[in-house]
Amino acid sequence: xxxxxxxxxxxxxxxxxxxxxxxxxxxxxxxxxxxxxxxxxxxxxxxxxxxxxxxxxxxxxxxxxxxxxxxxxxxxxxxxxxxxxxxxxxxxxxxxxxxxxxxxxxxxxxxxxxxxxxxxxxxxxxxxxxxxxxxxxxxxxxxxxxxxxxxxxxxxxxxxxxxxxxxxxxxxxxxxxxxxxxxxxxxxxxxxxxxxxxxxxxxxxxxxxxxxxxxxxxxxxxxxxxxxxxxxxxxxxxxxxxxxxxxxxxxxxxxxxxxxxxxxxxxxxxxxxxxxxxxxxxxxxxxxxxxxxxxxxxxxxxxxxxxxxxxxxxxxxxxxxxxxxxxxxxxxxxxxxxxxxxxxxxxxxxxxxxxxxxxxxxxxxxx
Amino acid sequence: xxxxxxxxxxxxxxxxxxxxxxxxxxxxxxxxxxxxxxxxxxxxxxxxxxxxxxxxxxxxxxxxxxxxxxxxxxxxxxxxxxxxxxxxxxxxxxxxxxxxxxxxxxxxxxxxxxxxxxxxxxxxxxxxxxxxxxxxxxxxxxxxxxxxxxxxxxxxxxxxxxxxxxxxxxxxxxxxxxxxxxxxxxxxxxxxxxxxxxxxxxxxxxxxxxxxxxxxxxxxxxxxxxxxxxxxxxxxxxxxxxxxxxxxxxxxxxxxxxxxxxxxxxxxxxxxxxxxxxxxxxxxxxxxxxxxxxxxxxxxxxxxxxxxxxxxxxxxxxxxxxxxxxxxxxxxxxxxxxxxxxxxxxxxxxxxxxxxxxxxxxxxxxx
Numbered sequence: 001x002x003x004x005x006x007x008x009x010x011x012x013x014x015x016x017x018x019x020x021x022x023x024x025x026x027x028x029x030x031x032x033x034x035x036x037x038x039x040x041x042x043x044x045x046x047x048x049x050x051x052x053x054x055x056x057x058x059x060x061x062x063x064x065x066x067x068x069x070x071x072x073x074x075x076x077x078x079x080x081x082x083x084x085x086x087x088x089x090x091x092x093x094x095x096x097x098x099x100x101x102x103x104x105x106x107x108x109x110x111x112x113x114x115x116x117x118x119x120x121x122x123x124x125x126x127x128x129x130x131x132x133x134x135x136x137x138x139x140x141x142x143x144x145x146x147x148x149x150x151x152x153x154x155x156x157x158x159x160x161x162x163x164x165x166x167x168x169x170x171x172x173x174x175x176x177x178x179x180x181x182x183x184x185x186x187x188x189x190x191x192x193x194x195x196x197x198x199x200x201x202x203x204x205x206x207x208x209x210x211x212x213x214x215x216x217x218x219x220x221x222x223x224x225x226x227x228x229x230x231x232x233x234x235x236x237x238x239x240x241x242x243x244x245x246x247x248x249x250x251x252x253x254x255x256x257x258x259x260x261x262x263x264x265x266x267x268x269x270x271x272x273x274x275x276x277x278x279x280x281x282x283x284x285x286x287x288x289x290x291x292x293x294x295x296x297x298x299x300x301x302x303x304x305x306x307x308x309x310x311x312x313x314x315x316x317x318x319x320x321x322x323x324x325x326x327x328x329x330x331x332x333x334x335x336x337x338x339x340x341x342x343x344x345x346x347x348x349x350x351x352x353x354x355x356x357x358x359x360x361x362x363x364x365x366x367x
Numbered sequence: 368x369x370x371x372x373x374x375x376x377x378x379x380x381x382x383x384x385x386x387x388x389x390x391x392x393x394x395x396x397x398x399x400x401x402x403x404x405x406x407x408x409x410x411x412x413x414x415x416x417x418x419x420x421x422x423x424x425x426x427x428x429x430x431x432x433x434x435x436x437x438x439x440x441x442x443x444x445x446x447x448x449x450x451x452x453x454x455x456x457x458x459x460x461x462x463x464x465x466x467x468x469x470x471x472x473x474x475x476x477x478x479x480x481x482x483x484x485x486x487x488x489x490x491x492x493x494x495x496x497x498x499x500x501x502x503x504x505x506x507x508x509x510x511x512x513x514x515x516x517x518x519x520x521x522x523x524x525x526x527x528x529x530x531x532x533x534x535x536x537x538x539x540x541x542x543x544x545x546x547x548x549x550x551x552x553x554x555x556x557x558x559x560x561x562x563x564x565x566x567x568x569x570x571x572x573x574x575x576x577x578x579x580x581x582x583x584x585x586x587x588x589x590x591x592x593x594x595x596x597x598x599x600x601x602x603x604x605x606x607x608x609x610x611x612x613x614x615x616x617x618x619x620x621x622x623x624x625x626x627x628x629x630x631x632x633x634x635x636x637x638x639x640x641x642x643x644x645x646x647x648x649x650x651x652x653x654x655x656x657x658x659x660x661x662x663x664x665x666x667x668x669x670x671x672x673x674x675x676x677x678x679x680x681x682x683x684x685x686x687x688x689x690x691x692x693x694x695x696x697x698x699x700x701x702x703x704x705x706x707x708x709x710x711x712x713x714x715x716x717x718x719x720x721x722x723x724x725x726x727x728x729x730x731x732x733x734x
Contacts, residue, residue: 003404006398015397023395026393028390035690040370064436065432066431066612068593068613069432072592100593103593201617202431222470228594243701245435246435249382251569329398334610
């Protein structure tokens with residue numbers, strides 16, 4: 001037999017823990033990528049994804065790849081070399097948007113924001129003011145690296161006033177707080193399955209509006225990334241089901257089950273659970289003398305970023321003890337925040353009171 | 368509960384059936400992408416992949432994506448816009464290599480071969496003769512669309528004599544017949560997990576030689592495809608384990624178990640099983656008056672391409688009956704071979720005498 005992984009309680013930035021029911025679905029015997037039963041399953045899965053995204057977009061699919069593939073897919077399908085794009089950067093993943101947009105050959109205008117705070121819409125307005133044609137404006141809804149939720153509506157409105165598309169990273173928000181794609185005016189969004197959606201890592205739910213598709217249809221050059229080409233993917237998912245790649249059916253089984261669980265719990269109840277668990281955790285951490293890192297009023301309920309206590313001299317060793325002695329995973333800082341903050345994820349099946357009690361007790365024991 | 372898929376016996380071009388043991392591993396509770404236990408598991412997994420590929424290449428990893436992502440990864444990391452590449456096309460997947468190479472901006476020289484036959488090394492020699500600098504030569508080892516195995520050694524030699532890299536598609540061959548990457552002189556190869564390797568679809572084992580890495584290190588431009596960038600992936604897999612994307616840990620559990628199964632069976636025994644099952648199947652099909660499609664002497668043991676009997680007026684209906692009445696999936700033709708051939712896969716856990724008896728009996732009943 002192969003190595004059997006130790007039981008872990010996943011309270012990092014993802015993956016989060018998965019229910020036995022979703023794992024059971026994951027482990028079902030595979031069926032073919034053209035099996036009629038697969039498309040029946042996908043119909044339900046995609047309908048539930050639309051509900052979760054808050055959208056009517058027909059093109060809403062579970063992209064084969066993780067959230068980062070979703071990010072790349074949105075950018076490479078909508079941008080062509082030479083296009084000007086405006087990107088909000090108030091954390092690590094904003095930086096990733098910039099990096100990928102540059103690789104497509106875009107002229108990137110960065111809207112900088114302090115890590116740990118939101119970017120005010122005025123900053124986007126100021127950046128857009130002097131610019132000519134802008135292809136898209138992009139920002140991160142829930143910055144996993146800082147624990148901050150940036151409101152999207154105002155930024156989307158500014159983008160549209162400038163005749164640009166608006167793209168949002170919803171990797172960490174989807175399934176844990178309302179994302180309201182259509183109401184907020186988001187033209188393309190991507191997420192991951194391994195955070196608040198409650199499935200294992202490996203898929204990236206994405207959605208794109210009619211406005212986004214108009215841009216895709218009017219491209220002058222082919223999408224450089226064949227594997228992530230939306231037109232080819234649409235050919236498989238809709239209509240004639242033309243072979244593109246052998247889709248990961250087992251991951252679809254798991255995602256389908258996770259979405260069914262979400263609908264049974266109810267969106268409002270699920271969002272309330274994430275909020276309540278996060279509040280209890282932050283209260284307990286405050287009692288331990290640990291301060292929140294993220295801007296008040298905009299703290300994520302699923303990713304709790306905190307200052308590492310000053311008494312800690314070796315933060316890696318502390319996290320290692322939590323993992324080895326208590327089977328608890330929490331996350332360190334990314335990029336500039338490495339060694340400065342911890343990130344405690346309370347996402348999906350990991351968002352329980354029991355886990356809050358456990359991580360508080362373990363921190364008390366270790367610190 | 369979500370939709371539970373019907374039990375299928377997968378005798379198409381992939382995915383193939385998966386053993387309960389591999390499915391059990393797939394459904395284990397996930398662990399984090401930086402968990403020390405994950406890297407221990409990956410060490411064993413990658414060592415077994417090297418054995419299976421027949422290589423010492425340190426850079427041998429389970430790429431996050433299916434075989435088509437592996438194809439794209441090999442091309443986009445090794446080619447830069449303007450490079451000349453020589454690609455053998457004797458089937459659908461040779462055509463895919465051309466399509467993806469063109470999207471990277473390569474000048475593609477096609478070496479055409481009849482679908483259903485190998486491409487003789489002389490054809491590559493002739494194509495290379497008039498050319499100046501050639502970046503790489505690529506061809507498909509086991510053409511899933513035609514059931515033909517093209518010997519690689521001579522083509523690799525020609526490529527190297529021309530100071531070009533040699534890339535081979537091993538999506539269908541890996542795990543079912545010897546691929547001998549190092550001995551054959553293959554500089555980069557990619558495969559999939561869902562055919563002869565015996566795991567579900569979702570990962571692409573890839574391997575790259577020191578010569579290939581020299582080309583990667585000397586690139587003048589960044590890889591346009593951020594998600595498939597080997598240097599970034601190497602940063603995660605080796606040394607410092609720098610975050611790139613949240614790897615699909617459950618798929619790693621399954622692949623690890625599938626590779627352990629392969630090593631327990633033994634490579635020679637596994638290859639012999641694939642040959643014996645295919646021979647029995649082709650014998651039985653001949654008795655039914657069904658003729659093989661692929662060139663004799665080069666027929667794949669895991670993908671049996673056959674002419675659709677002339678008595679069949681609606682081949683789609685026949686395959687549908689096999690699926691609905693017998694739970695048996697076989698494949699139709701791809702591209703130009705649509706409606707002309709069937710493809711019966713006998714790969715991995717699907718390669719059993721029992722499945723041969725069953726598909727022959729079902730065909731007898733349906734035809």
